[in-house]
Amino acid sequence: MSSPKKYITVDAVVFGYEEGNLSLLLVKRGIEPFKGRWALPGGFVNDNESLENAVERELNEEAGITLKYLEQLYTFGEPSRDPRGRVISVAYLGLVRPDAFELSASTDVIEADWFNINDLPKLAFDHKSIIDKALERLRAKITYQPIGFELLNTTFSFSELERLYSSLLGRPIDRRNFRKKIMSFGLLTQLSEKRKEGPGRPASLFQFDEDRYKTYLEKGLYFEL
């Protein structure tokens, strides 16, 4: 029987969205292995912290960021995925609003930055496949849970929401039908303010009603597309 203890890490796939682009948080490694290579933020789990706490701590240490949305994604445990030995990584999926985009690197990390999801650098370990899994989950999930709102600021215009969905799903969305559908859930509050920037008619601003969402959840909500 082999030694039962193994290294265990957490890694975070954190998505942000700004100006029509989905972006991903990466850190440049300051230590071996893969020193100087870009990688997902993450690291070893301490003895007395939960996995989720570990992710939150690492995100704070390595990128100076705190997330509102974080869920467990998948656990990667192939024996050869890490040159240091047997390392099992529990991956998390996180979403961050544009107003929390400022980063500050430290702890084993040279820098932290946002990358366009279609233009990623070469990555350390098996992090590319972790990201692929996260993208798949994100795309599936926005069609049946209102997590898209976690990628926008607390107030947003309808066309911002529409562009987000359209770019995430990779297909055009009918403005009128989309609006009808989203409105039918009754989870948006229309504010009296309007956004006036750039050309064109100013857009009304909306806000997602989390309290009402939680109430619905208890009776089972069917959010679809």
Add this chain to the structure above:
Amino acid sequence: MSSPKKYITVDAVVFGYEEGNLSLLLVKRGIEPFKGRWALPGGFVNDNESLENAVERELNEEAGITLKYLEQLYTFGEPSRDPRGRVISVAYLGLVRPDAFELSASTDVIEADWFNINDLPKLAFDHKSIIDKALERLRAKITYQPIGFELLNTTFSFSELERLYSSLLGRPIDRRNFRKKIMSFGLLTQLSEKRKEGPGRPASLFQFDEDRYKTYLEKGLYFEL
């Protein structure tokens, strides 16, 4: 900084279905902690095996069973979930056909048996919450992926399929509509044999067409309810 190595185990939530009842595979522990208590089959991961291999090995050792369907469920890592110290468990969800129901216990296990899902004994560790998570996943998943077939024998009658769905979803199903829906996927082959046991008109037998399903998957299938 605390010691980075931890214990890592795999646990399997294996469901079976027979005569209208969903059942769950449990093993009675032969060693401490929780000696004599029922628990999910599982155990420590060896150095050179993948997580999935570890589950398969443990299921074979502890219950003498091999599964056709196995997927990763969730990773449980609360610091206090195991009295032996910090133990992180990667849980898997498995399905087994009635024709592979015979069990044979060994290795650290006193016996292995099937339990009705509504009549479970007191369980070791946090295994109850692992089971709850698995049930939730199973119920959600049968509505959009044809995994229900993994719980039936390779040939089955339509009413068996219908009873399975109805009991898993906990609500009655309209026989005619259900048949129309399932048939519209074109994934069932009707056999010429009929099942003649018990009273009533004999039922035609069907078979799930896995090849055709795989073909569909590549173009994106929308199996819904």
Add this chain to the structure above:
DNA sequence: TCAAAAGTGTTGGAGTTACACCCATGA
């Protein structure tokens, strides 16, 4: 007054639901 983006309804068709009677078999 032009350009740019926001906002708004209707209609046809597809898909879902609701619903009840006849069929084949063994006792």
Add this chain to the structure above:
DNA sequence: TCATGGGTGTAACTCCAACACTTTTGA
């Protein structure tokens, strides 16, 4: 011939997809 479970069709309705013009603003 009766009891048991298997098998089938239609009509109303709901939901979804397709589609184009008007409004508001700044330049």
